[in-house]
Amino acid sequence: MFRINTIDGNNRMSTQDLLESINAALAQGETEFHIEASGQHDIGGPLWHPEGKPLTFHVTNAGQRVGAMCLPGTEIIVEGSASADVGWLNAGGRIVVKGDGGDTTAHCAAAGTIYIGGRAGTRSGSLMKHDPLYEAPEFWVLKNVSSFAFEFMGGGIAVVCGYDSEQFESVLGDRACTGMVGGIVYFRGKAGGISVKDTKILQLTATDIAYLDGKMEDFLTAIGQPELRGLLSNWREWRKAVPLSYEERPKKANTDIYSFRTKTWVPDSIFSDVCYDDFSVIGAIATDVDRRRVPVWENGKYSAPCEFNCTASIPSQRRFNLLREGKIEEAYKLVLEYTPFPGSVCGAVCPNLCMDECTRKTVDISAQIGKLGRYSADFELPKDQIKTGKRVAVIGGGAAGLTAAWQLARLGHEVAVFEAHEKAGGKMEQVIPRSRLPQETLRKEIERIAAMGVSFKNGVVVDKELFVSIKNNHDAVVLATGAHITKIFPWPGCEGITKGLDFLKAVNRGEKPVVGKQVVVIGCGNSGMDVAVGAYGAGAEQVTCIDVQQPAAFEEEMEHVKGLGGEILWPVFTKEITEQGVITQEGNLIKADTVIIAIGEIPDLTFLPEPLEVDRGCLKPASDYSVAPGIFVAGDIVRPGRLVDAIGAGGQAAMAVNAYLNGESYNPAQKNKIPAKRMSIAYFKKCHSCEMPEANSDYTRCISCGTCRDCHMCLKSCPENAITRIVQENGTEYVSDPAKCIGCGICAGICPCGIWNMESNDEPIRFYR
Template identity: 80%
Template sequence: MFKINTIDGNNRMSTQDLLESVNAALAEGETEFYIEASGQHDIGGPLWHPEGKTLKFFVKNAGQRVGSMCLPGTEIIVEGSASADVGWLNAGGRIVVKGDGGDTTAHCAAAGSIYVGGRAGTRSGSLMKHDPLFDAPEFWVLKNVGSFSFEFMGGGIAVVCGYDSEKFESVLGDRACTGMVGGIVYFRGKASGISAKDTKILSLNAEDIAYLDGKMDDFLTAVDRTEIRNQLTDWSQWQKVVPLSYDERPKKANTNLNSFRTGTWVPGSIFGDVCDDDFAVIGAIATGEYRRRVPVWENTKYSAPCEFNCTASIPSQQRFNLLRDGKIDEAYRLVLEYTPFPGSVCGAVCPNLCMDDCTRKTVDISAQIGRLGSYSAEAELPKAEAKTGKHVAVVGGGAAGLTAAWQLARLGHDVTVYEADAKVGGKMEQVIPRSRLPQETLTREIRRIAEMGVTLKTGVAVDKEKFAAIKDSHDAVVVATGAHITKVIPWPGHEQLVKGLDFLKAINRGERPAIGKRVIVIGCGNSGMDVAVGAYGLGAEQVTCIDVQRPAAFEHELAHVKNLGGEILWPVTTKEITAEGIITQEGQLIKGDTIIISIGESPDLGFIADGIEFDRGCLKPAGDFSVAPGIFTAGDTIRPGRLVDAIGAGREAALAAHAYLNSSSYAANQKTKIPAGRMSTAYFKKCHSCDLPEANNDYTRCISCGTCRDCHMCLKSCPENAITRTIGATGAEYASDPNKCIGCGICSGICPCGIWSMDTNAEPIKFYR
């Protein structure tokens, strides 16, 4: 807490020095302030924390305007009383004065709350107002207020509790609520002199009582007077003041304002020498250039959470929209523009990060995006209409390499994939258990890549000489050899370890590696769980999986191993490998006949030409995925990761290589996730897991965040019929007619997809010469 005493001997700190000290402390990260003031002004004013943390001020002996222009996230507690203008122009802060407030307390308050634990002076609550885009300001006074209170009040809520005020003829003072046009004033006790031409006094209804009763505890706790709650909650003693409606107010004779301005007032206007006055009278509700805000249709400006979280950038909301429109084949083909493995990866082994942050989860259950991929396993895309005459080599036939080859072939290039193994597919073919990734699905999707025109050459080991030959015979090269070297820590006895990657590859080749009855797996990631499952499939009686940290595998993978009888232990740090098992750093022996290590892999890049930059054993590409002119890389050669990461990188590398072949530059598309507050989910009915449709029918639940789902809600809800719908090249398009639109914001508020935004009207008004 930052503490400061503004009196040093006979010297008093100036207001400017105090405020500068507070700002300096705030810049150093302080969020709580205790100030022994001596009448300094503006303490706790318009301040904010760069990280959005709450700022708290504890103040004694405050001067004028404590909490003036206070912002949201600021709380000010004043011990004792404060002088004039407490909370002047309060814009969202919480201000508590435990004693009396001076004149014009809460003057011009527009948001936030002001609590006074004593009396408030004259003109308190005057000019309070309420911007409907924000919560209404609240002003509570325990005792009474002075004359001219709530003068010209335009909005907000004021509460005068009238405690210890029986001696006053009016707890609202004299001539209260003069010129009041908005808001509400609750008061307890006697009141007189209230402007009858502007207001009326009513009894409380159930909604009023609910509000006062719900807020009373917060107020009394803040001002340390909880013991008088029962005394203040006899609602028969309370009334309220509200402004008269337009129809209730006395009317004056009609005056032709335009005639007055052009004839009676100064001809040409009082400012005729500097501006051209059109003498138009701008009403509270305006169209065209005089609107305060204008709607903007921002279709596809933002990424949906599913698209943003997917490292392959698949716009699943667009797939669901196509299904909703009955364009089934088009929906299934759309995913092929981003990945050639919708069935193998999206529908089988992907962790489906797209579903983790799905907006639908705020209603019930995420849309079934993962399962949707399996419907695209047999979809087809047409070949490129024309060939470019360029030849591209892809070294490595895993997820990244085959994705790059697929994309480059679709762009019209001749592509050859060089794979060292007998089959292409990388870890999808060699490592992932068939139980998780069916062989027929992968085979079908690799066949689709070949049918796109990609030449697949297997059994080709690439060394430096071969790589140089490939580079010389092709216009560009994409290196995507993956990571196939199991990481091994050189503990004593590490020679006895079985490498997890070799173990899984052997199983997928149809072999049966010899293992003991008790197996220890070092590493509790998803690969470690695959090793454990494989060990049980080979006849292991007990599998113990250990890790130095919390297991990184998915919960369902951990649960599967546990259901098979496996044991998950962490944190466990290995000290030595012995014939009996593992000795931990604590000296404990974990018995095991076979010990398999699966703590990650690194790439084998010994074939890379000299001069290419490395970073911790991996390639270090530029922003366009290039490591040298005409040589690009993707996937585990940059950083070992998930299959979906490799697919996304493979696509980006292909687009970068395509730009290079066309002598242009390439920059990756930066995605921006749509702010959650833009969507309106109240229109969607909840369902339970038992009510879920099939994935290809889940478009009824998809909110289509950031992409128009053509629901017509804005069209039907616009009170001025200002919105029009047309069919363009990409589907339905909506627009707002500025000559009809009044800037009310209903279209933005009702849009479930967050397409409409309300922007400040930037259209210049031609007025000054």
């Protein structure tokens, strides 16, 4: 039992402190409360026990809103009278006031029971209502109520017993039941002030008497007046007030608004013809301009996660859609519009960032985008028959330079690639192990670039003098020489370190570089893993790879090295290189006959005749990829990165060059990834790894994020048949008919690809003239 006295000497507890104390006790499991109040508000409001046990409140000196919003399972007993708003918005509690209730007692009550053992004030019982899903609210008063009682009553039962009220002209007060539309008011005594425009007074039926007789004892016992049962049970003294039906209510003349506006208003006056509307009523379900929302078919507006993550911006979801439509050759050729290396890079050495955030991963396993590239290795694109007459030189025949050359040749420009090595391909040819990138695949893809019209000048080392000549004889130049100078820290003994890039180039030339039995590789990126594998191939017995941070190499590359017997250690900070091996900052020795470093490279810029802006050893271009008028850059010469990064940069540089040659400005397009919440993956069945189809059949699993997969789901689901499928030469389009569409949003909700979007209807409605 929880007892509290809200007066301590001359100090009165605030309402907030009292309610917090009650809540704290309730949280501890209390169910019975004895409160000596001093006018605090809201005692016994919306409370419930954590275990659903009933709650009982015994209250003295209650303030306003005692039992306001009271819930089922709560009983409140007030000794003496209470202030205004007793049981306001009562939602199911049992409230007993043994004295008078103030103004607006039972105001807006929707459920539960309120007993008043005296009189009730103004507007008591007003706005009472009844939800048919719950028991009707009940409001009993022993004596009488004041003015405006039961105003706008919409439901429930009120009982005014009229005890000790013979002196009043009306036990219901003045203007009772004004606006009443529902419920019943039982009363005993005179009712002179009741609204006859809204109610009618009737004699009791047997059902009425049964109700009153069945509840009277409980009421009188609760308020402590059981001896009045006999006096109040003379049912001939009772009547009831009920609302008039619509048919019974008096009607006003000229209630036809259309007739009033067209016949009564004075023509050409300030009130006539002020609106365009045709006196129609806009329903809850509307079409055309009256819809609150309209569907928008946003096919291709957003990038799929695969396209967004791919730095070459390859739209793989479109490739899968073409395969789904049976357009096999078109699907395989699509990737060539973005990269000339679908087999060498996408299908072999790329980390496949496209698959990292594939939406299909939220269902089971990413769509097989990487392997899909291999199917495009042998396809060709037609040459552009229109030649621009513009000559472009590309210095550097790696991934970035060859991509730029490929795209520029496709645009009709005459392109020449200057490559210092005897073979084009850059690090793909010189550094990446043949085991990871098959030589035959790379050869075919470089031949495809040549077939597009690109001329190769291999074995040509560009110096300052040759660069000036190249620049003077071409309309634009693309610098894509890559980064081939290995980074080495000036540790003591660093002169004995083997450069990882030189080591890998020697391996790819078919040589067998000399290494000791114990090899330490500094750097645990993919290049470090390639060096480790090459060291084992050159005769090393033990290879240890170290790094200052968590290794950045692909997991499969590290597992390969570990499978050969290699060890990967981090974090390890190098202090010195000695004949015995690597000494760490902690003073430990990692034994090594050979130390190879592979922590990255920087570009060689000595061939450039004039100083250009440099940042951390790399060229710093403007937003249009230019470093000087007519000179553009791409790839590792700007920022060392992955091959796919170089391909993306080469394509962007080509577009920038093309804009420059056409006298236009170039602003790279911005990609926006489709919001994940727009996708509806519930329609896709989970597939286990053993059930995976071949990559070129994986269109059954591709969700086609942001790009319509022509599944017809919106067409079949529209309840108003407002959507039409239109087949065009360049694809299929879905259109919504405004005259039929009701803006329900089913199309947007059911679209698995996130194509349909619901927007606010901003079409203005002409209302006033």
